[in-house]
Amino acid sequence: MDRGEIESKLSDLLVDELGLERDKISRDAKFEEDLEVDSLGVVELLMALEDNFGVQIPDEEAESITTVGEAVDLVHAKLSQGG
Amino acid sequence: MSRRRVVVTGLGTVNPVGRDVPSYWRNLVDGVSGIGKIQQFDASHLPVQIAGEVADFDPEEYIPKKEARRLDRFSQLFWAASHQALQDAGVDYTDAGEAAYRAGVVVGSGIGGIISIEAGVDTIRERGASRVSPLAITQIIANSAGGMVSIAYGLQGPNTCVVTACAASANAIGDAAEIIRRDEADLMVAGGSEAAMSEFPVAAFAQTRALSTRNDEPERASRPFDAERDGFVMSEGGAVLVLEELEHAKARDAQIYAELVGYGMSADGYHITLPRPGGMGAARAMQSALRSAGMAPDDIDYINAHGTSTPANDSTETAAIKLAFGDAAYQVPVSSTKSMTGHLLGGAGAVESIACVLAIRDGIIPPTINLENPDPECDLDYVPKTAREVPVRAAMTNSFGFGGHNVALIFAGM
Secondary structure (H helix, E strand, O other): OOHHHHHHHHHHHHHHOOOOOHHHOOOOOEOOOOOOOOHHHHHHHHHHHHHHHOOOOOHHHHOOOOEHHHHHHHHHHHHHOOO | OOOOOEEEEEEEEEEOOEOOHHHHHHHHHHOOOOEEEOOOOOOOOOOOOEEEOOOOOOHHHOOOHHHHOOOOHHHHHHHHHHHHHHHHHOOOOOOOHHHHHHEEEEEEOOOOOHHHHHHHHHHHHHHOHHHOOOOHHHHHOOOHHHHHHHHHHOOOOOEEEEOOHHHHHHHHHHHHHHHHHOOOOOEEEEEEEEOOOOHHHHHHHHHOOOEOOOOOOHHHHOOOOEOOOOOEOEEOEEEEEEEEEHHHHHHOOOOOOEEEEEEEEEEOOOOOOOOOOOOHHHHHHHHHHHHHHOOOHHHOOEEEOOOOOOHHHHHHHHHHHHHHHHHHHHOOOEEOOHHHHOEOHHHHHHHHHHHHHHHHHHOEEOOEOOOOOEOOOOOOOOOEOOOEEOOOOEEEEEEEEOOOEEEEEEEEOO
């Protein structure tokens, strides 16, 4: 799965599972400031990533994610390592 | 200082016979049942397969999508009813400065987010602890409905929650009025909500043996005071009254439906589900409400009974009305709108308070449908089958809950 496919699938998750508005979502969008994802929403987001991409994201790695693009890169790196 | 008076200036409801106040009231007056086969889940393996559900409820009609998906259904229903009631009252506190500190919420729920409890337990058993939703707790807690409404509508005054089973929203209304009377608020959103249409709660209520099993005749299942009654019908829904201090309402030229003049409560102190035989517990709540209103029994022109359609409640409540009202018991019309709505549990007191307020406004008493052969122990005037046009100066509504909670509220015309 390349970054474009991951970003597309992540955008769908953000709309369908977190109820975000699609036109606000971009690579540079910050979860907290731009997308108004609160602390509970961050946990939902991590669960959605793990469930839908089959990856494991420990809390310490999750803390480094602030933008949509960083989430895409993290998932891409995990998948490239062979999951 | 003279006593601060509390009036009703807004109404809202989403329930099995109507998704707003006008349709609810029209259907009550027309004697329309909201009971049917359970649609929200497969109940075919349960002893009880009927309920009163809010068909085609779309939470996003009231709630932003992002918030709606974070809420249990009981909170969604309360939010919808609150939205309607605030609009009806014509108030908006979202940008009201310190006035918003004088507006609050009291929500009553019998249980809270029980559908979310059931789903969360399924998740942890099937998929493990790491898959439990971070929203589970805020969906489950019974006070979340009032918390969310305060956030959405800017209500920053007193905010609390009452959990007294099927008396919960009657207590919520009474307690909210007391908050206004003691000058802690000028306006309160008060009411309740319940949404327990899932496998576990329906099975669990069925096990108390309090539910009707008339699965083949859903619309005839809730038959309060009838000799063939066999239990109550579970329903879901939310109902809200905007209560306001009289001078505050007058100052902004608000529509005033009625005054909340009486509130009484008692405990049976007898049994966790059965009423105290003879009805003295419920009678004391009614007497207390009359006393707080400064009224005599013959000042009441309508009693909206708790009238659940269980064998135990309806005969005991009849006895209780006789104890509290004496000879006047045989003169006052009594009806159970649960014959149409089913039992909204924690939402019942509020949805039935709306019926009382509109009975006063329109001079129409909604009927007790399905009352075909009265139980000999139920020998009052229950307004069987069809509504009655008669002036209503004041109306009492009764609400009793598992645990032995008894509540009576009295509304009066202005």
